[in-house]
Amino acid sequence: MMARPWSGRPALMIPAAFLGGSAAVVAAPQPAVAEEADVRFDIPAGDLAAALEAYGRQAGRQILFPYDAAAGRQSTRVHGAMLRRLALERLLRGSGLEIVRFDARLITLRRSPAKSARRRPARREQQLPAPLPPAPPPQDIIVTGRLGPALLTGTEASYAVSEIGQTALIGRAALSTADVFKEVPGFWVEATGGEASNNVRVRGIPTDGYSSVALLEDGLPVQYDGGLAYLNTDQSYRVDASVMRAEAIRGGPSAVFLANAPGGGLNFITRDPVADPGHELRVTASDRGLLRVDGLLAQSLNPDLGVLLAGFWRRDPGLRDPGFTADEGGQFRARAVYDDGGTRLSLDLRHLDDSVILYLPVPLALRADGSIAAIPGFDPLYDTLAGPDTRELVLQTARGPYAVDLSEGTHSRVTSLTFLGRHKLGEDAAVELQARWHKDHTLRNALFPVGSPMTAEEFVARNRASLLAAFPGSSSVAFRYAADGSPFGGGAAGNGLVMSANLLSVDLPLEEAIVDARMTAPFALGGQHGLALGGTWARTSFGFDREMGTLLLDVRGQARRLDLAAMDDRGAVTGSLTNRGFLRYGSLFDSARITAGNLALYAADEWRFAPRWRMDIGARLEQTSIRGHAAGKTLYDLGDPYTLADDAVSGSDGSRLPIRHRYSGFNWSVGLNFEAADNTGLFVRYSCSRRLPSASAFNDPARTDHGVVPITLLDAGLTMRRRHWRISAVAFYTHFDHLPFTDYRFDTASNAYVERTSIADTSTAGIEFSGSWRPSGPFSIEATATLQDPRYRNFSFTELVGEKPVTHDASGNQLVRVPRAALRLRPELDLFNGTLQLGVEFVRYSQRFADIANSQRLPAYSLVNASVAWKPNASFSLTVDAANLANSLGVTEGNPRAGSFHNSIGQGEYFFARPEFGRTVRVTMTVR
Structure with a gap:
């Protein structure tokens, strides 16, 4: 999935399992009035992503939404004094997006699993994609190292967490799984063993291999004990095109939620074919003779069911x-x-x-x-x-x-x-x-x-x-x-x-x-x-x-x-x-x-x-x-x-x-x-x-x-x-x-x-x-x-x-x-x-x-x-x-x-x- 260029506006990445792709966030001051009070809105018709950002500023709410699902879609005009939720519902009609969370702190949207969204036809001059500036550093909704039901942003976490996007994963996948850890501060990685059987250490923890660090796939350990002799976890896992992103946590709650991982863990999050259908072909070659082919097909069969095929x-x-x-x-x-x-x-x-x-x-x-x-x-x-x-x-x-x-x-x-x-x-x-x-x-x-x-x-x-x-x-x-x-x-x-x-x-x-x-x-x-x-x-x-x-x-x-x-x-x-x-x-x-x-x-x-x-x-x-x-x-x-x-x-x-x-x-x-x-x-x-x-x-x-x-x-x-x-x-x-x-x-x-x-x-x-x-x-x-x-x-x-x-x-x-x-x-x-x-x-x-x-x-x-x-x-x-x-x-x-x-x-x-x-x-x- 292409990362959108930066617009100079705050943005974040939402887990594919939740929103299915890139997302934008608009931060605004917390409102001093109760939710029941009407707010005056004046949001012109136009690009839905820009309209949602305008809504966040006018509503005084932090709003998170999948940017790539909103960009290029045509929104309707919202004008007048009304409740915040009513204004948002009007703005989302026919967009294919739905409200997941709506409270005084945070509003979160996702692609609607209930129906397929259709883009409204736009005038010809609007169909030409405007240049988009590069996105700012991601601010994540955290899914690793916690079990609570509420959404949690990076600045709300009480432990160290880093997100590794797909672009970095693509570059590292041709080297080794351990090499992905190099993106994260606190980890010392000896990835000179090749694609597998490497050593990862974090915060000076004096053990080799993966004996104090867990590799996870969608929240479950790839191997329950990564410290088994000659059975490094990275030997049995490879990153491919189906992996959308990864989250790395250091210390903190890893000792509670992960087995034998006091140092932390790296959680690979797989693409969701319902929320994020698409296809991809990737070919990698090197001056040393490497040839690697990755492929992915993610298809939504109906609004509630999707299948994914991938490999390399x-x-x-x-x-x-x-x-x-x-x-x-x-x-x-x-x-x-x-x-x-x-x-x-x-x-x-x-x-x-x-x-x-x-x-x-x-x-x-x-x-x-x-x-x-x-x-x-x-x-x-x-x-x-x-x-x-x-x-x-x-x-x-x-x-x-x-x-x-x-x-x-x-x-x-x-x-x-x-x-x-x-x-x-x-x-x-x-x-x-x-x-x-x-x-x-x-x-x-x-x-x-x-x-x-x-x-x-x-x-x-x-x-x-x-x-x-x-x-x-x-x-x-x-x-x-x-x-x-x-x-x-x-x-x-x-x-x-x-x-x-x-x-x-x-x-x-x-x-x-x-x-x-x-x-x-x-x-x-x-x-x-x-x-x-x-x-x-x-x-x-x-x-x-x-x-x-x-x-x-x-x-x-x-x-x-x-x-x-x-x-x-x-x-x-x-x-x-x-x-x-x-x-x-x-x-x-x-x-x-x-x-x-x-x-x-x-x-x-x-x-x-x-x-x-x-x-x-x-x-x-x-x-x-x-x-x-x-x-x-x-x-x-x-x-x-x-x-x-x-x-x-x-x-x-x-x-x-x-x-x-x-x-x-x-x-x-x-x-x-x-x-x-x-x-x-x-x-x-x-x-x-x-x-x-x-x-x-x-x-x-x-x-x-x-x-x-x-x-x-x-x-x-x-x-x-x-x-x-x-x-x-x-x-x-x-x-x-x-x-x-x-x-x-x-x-x-x-x-x-x-x-x-x-x-x-x-x-x-x-x-x-x-x-x-x-x-x-x-x-x-x-x-x-x-x-x-x-x-x-x-x-x-x-x-x-x-x-x-x-x-x-x-x-x-x-x-x-x-x-x-x-x-x-x-x-x-x-x-x-x-x-x-x-x-x-x-x-x-x-x-x-x-x-x-x-x-x-x-x-x-x-x-x-x-x-x-x-x-x-x-x-x-x-x-x-x-x-x-x-x-x-x-x-x-x-x-x-x-x-x-x-x-x-x-x-x-x-x-x-x-x-x-x-x-x-x-x-x-x-x-x-």
């Missing part, structure tokens, strides 16, 4: 070049909606079959001055270690050969069926039922680098003695390429470096059901209340089968496997440290079957106890029951006398270890909002929650360090919206008590993981800012900023130094990988009456650290992005988006497998880290 198909060689197709697949969805004004029902079927590569850390050099540089033969902006030589390999396991195909990447096959129902009980009361069933089978294959790159001579020195001792009669060792036996000779890149990497394959079947039922009702007691009572039930059953082998590789783009062989005096091979490039088969094995049952009861009240004062109170009681079993493990020697690679293969010992846990937590939140003036809101909120352990934490039944984590969050914010500008500033404080931190380090000497855990606290204080300035001319500017101080508290750990235990105190250190400052600035020019839009985006992230000891610094970096959009009419647009124009080498994370507690990489050495992608240009053509 995409093929992409990759933002980094693996030598094979990195991403391929698509999604299809069908939706039926019935809405007669009193009862609303929708049924949604979505099927995803998509493979995406997981980009992992790449080899880099650390200069003496602390700056990062490329290693000769490896371009950190465009290269990846995966390649044709590692694409299809066979692991030797205790259960037999196991094939691993890296071109599968993260292959998700997801079928999701969602039912949403709402029935009004009187004017504002309602009962709602939401249910989602989804079945997900994910195969996740990837190549994880471990340790650090080293010279071939250093690797030989570390392994020569043990290799010669294992094969008597040997006198020398030599490197050869595993694929053809040719000598290594320093490698094709000429850098003479070798490295280790884990070839990992995880099979993850999952089936889940979520049911949420609630009742909302208003009542009067010391003011106006909006009460909501509800409960959520969820059952998740999943499997976890993991196989891994460790490879020896050279260091270059599309790395090749190496063998280190022992030879006798005649040059004959007597044995090998490796086998077909594998240093160790079965370096990791796990198998588990787990079922988690969750039951939550919640209650909330939105209480307006004075004309400009509003309080939110909410509480949630949740219990989780975790049951299942995991395979016992032992080591096997597969019996090949010519290699050491199969001497210690991890596998099942045939036993089953039971898993039985039960936890409960009570969350509550209270917020206070004060409307200091029209379109000006102040709020403060305090939340206390408990993060329950994730069921997948017990894939290893021996884990005893997991428990309920108390979390405290405090917010205070200001939101102001004016004719030409808006600002939002939120100060926040988060505190975690007794959070387990695990150092899951891969030991390259034993080719096995070494694990240790420390229980500690964290605290983060900061401020989030977002704002925009849109004067009457073509220039506008938007800015977001997050300034925070994320710190560990009461954190100590012990490690062996020279075979002696040494205790380190990390209290006061900066949280790993979280920047203290994140800035985003976007100036834009809107030319030729909105036909051409030019934008540049400047991004800056301060330094971070790869480990808790803060020994490995990740330097600050900047990015420059740009976009050009040509929109000659409402039916066609062409956009060009360019990311990382300057090819900045910005590193988002280090390598956790090198040690998250303490990384001993020193200056002038080599290490692994995951940088931003190199310059990429995408072109998107949209036809509506």
